[in-house]
Amino acid sequence: MSGLFITGTDTDVGKTVVSAGLAxxxxxxxxxxxxxxxxxxxxxxxxxxxxxxxxxxLQAAAGCDDDASLVTPLCLEEPLAPAIAARRAGVDVDLSxxxxxxRAVQSRHDFVIVEGVGGVAVxxxxxxVVGDLRGVFPLPMWxxxxxxxxxxxxxxxxxxxxxxxxxxxxxxxxxxxDDESAGVAEATNPGVxxxxxxxxxxxVVPRLPAISVDLLAMxxxxxxxxxxxxxxxxxxxxxxx
Ligand SMILES: Nc1ncnc2c1ncn2[C@@H]1O[C@H](COP(=O)(O)OP(=O)(O)OP(=O)(O)O)[C@@H](O)[C@H]1O
Ligand SMILES: [Mg+2]
Numbered sequence: 404m405s406g407l408f409i410t411g412t413d414t415d416v417g418k419t420v421v422s423a424g425l426a427x428x429x430x431x432x433x434x435x436x437x438x439x440x441x442x443x444x445x446x447x448x449x450x451x452x453x454x455x456x457x458x459x460x461l462q463a464a465a466g467c468d469d470d471a472s473l474v475t476p477l478c479l480e481e482p483l484a485p486a487i488a489a490r491r492a493g494v495d496v497d498l499s500x501x502x503x504x505x506r507a508v509q510s511r512h513d514f515v516i517v518e519g520v521g522g523v524a525v526x527x528x529x530x531x532v533v534g535d536l537r538g539v540f541p542l543p544m545w546x547x548x549x550x551x552x553x554x555x556x557x558x559x560x561x562x563x564x565x566x567x568x569x570x571x572x573x574x575x576x577x578x579x580x581d582d583e584s585a586g587v588a589e590a591t592n593p594g595v596x597x598x599x600x601x602x603x604x605x606x607v608v609p610r611l612p613a614i615s616v617d618l619l620a621m622x623x624x625x626x627x628x629x630x631x632x633x634x635x636x637x638x639x640x641x642x643x644x
Contacts, residue, residue: 405640406437406515407573408540410533410565411547412557414521417578419457419616420624421547421608422518423464427625428637429514436465437512441501441540442520442527443475445482453478457518460616464624465516469508476504486526496528502539514640517542522557523564534568543573548596550577550607552588555595562600574605574636581610606632 407425411418419440426436443455458475462468471478477496479488489496509515520527523534544565548558554577562572575596580589593604608631614620629637 405513406509406517406542407640408517408519408536408542408544408570409547410519410523410544410561412522412549412554412561416547416549417576417608418518418547419460420611420614421545421576421578421606421628422516423460423616423621424608424624424628424631425637425640426461426465426516427621428629428632429640430464430466431625431629432637432641434641435467435513437467437469437508437515438462438465438474439505439508439515439517440475440520441477441504441517442485442496442533443478444480444485444488444520446475446478446480448480453480456617456619460619460621461516461518463619464621467512469511473504473508476501484525484527485520486528486531489528496531498528498531498536498539505540515542523561523568534564534570537569544570545574545576545605546572546602547576547578550580550585550589550592554592555599558596559599562602572600572602575600575602576606576608577604578608579610580607603633605636 409418409422429436438461440455440458446453455475481488519533525533546561548554
């Protein structure tokens with residue numbers, strides 16, 4: 404069984420887009436991919452049910468139709484950190500149940516992509532942050548980060564936080580490079596981040612104007628992710644981790 408836990412340096416940094424791009428690239432190689440967004444907040448009402456647009460996007464990319472109870476075992480309406488949204492909704496965050504959902508998804512697929520929420524220090528319940536979930540999701544971790552000025556600090560702190568809690572951080576993805584505006588920071592950040600963290604930059608993904616998580620638009624995302632990934636990364640995921 405293999406898979407990845409995808410965290411980010413921030414909310415909106417591209418965790419869903421990168422997870423979906425990876426799912427498409429693996430699927431194109433014949434891998435049966437499962438997905439989870441286990442702590443979904445900012446859920447929207449569809450046919451009387453709360454759904455996570457992130458989860459719908461990931462499922463469309465992976466081509467998997469697992470039940471929402473497995474893909475989003477916790478789905479809350481307010482767009483807040485899970486611990487806060489849960490407290491305000493009077494919901495108990497049951498990590499054992501979320502772990503059971505993860506194992507069920509894992510048993511149904513060859514490779515599981517779990518999208519975290521926000522970044523590693525985001526509270527998911529009282530006294531528990533995302534970085535503390537290594538026991539619930541015993542997977543290697545990738546970090547999605549911005550490509551521009553400021554990302555060295557956020558990325559180094561994220562890797563340090565995760566490692567201190569036992570995660571094996573095996574890749575960093577710089578997402579959303581805009582060739583028009585990219586300058587010295589974008590050119591030098593990958594090397595500096597690799598030196599500081601000793602984690603490989605596994606992909607540098609360009610800004611792709613045609614894609615949108617909320618609109619379920621992903622034309623060309625798999626190919627773009629594939630082109631952005633360093634040689635051998637996607638293949639190594641199938642056999643490694
Ligand atoms: N490479 C890209 N090119 C164009 N648009 C992008 C790219 N990456 C992300 N986006 C857009 O930026 C927004 C944020 O991306 P995404 O939803 O993947 O972030 P996230 O880290 O998953 O956010 P959240 O913390 O809410 O889960 C989305 O609207 C998405 O469509
Ligand atoms: Mg997301």
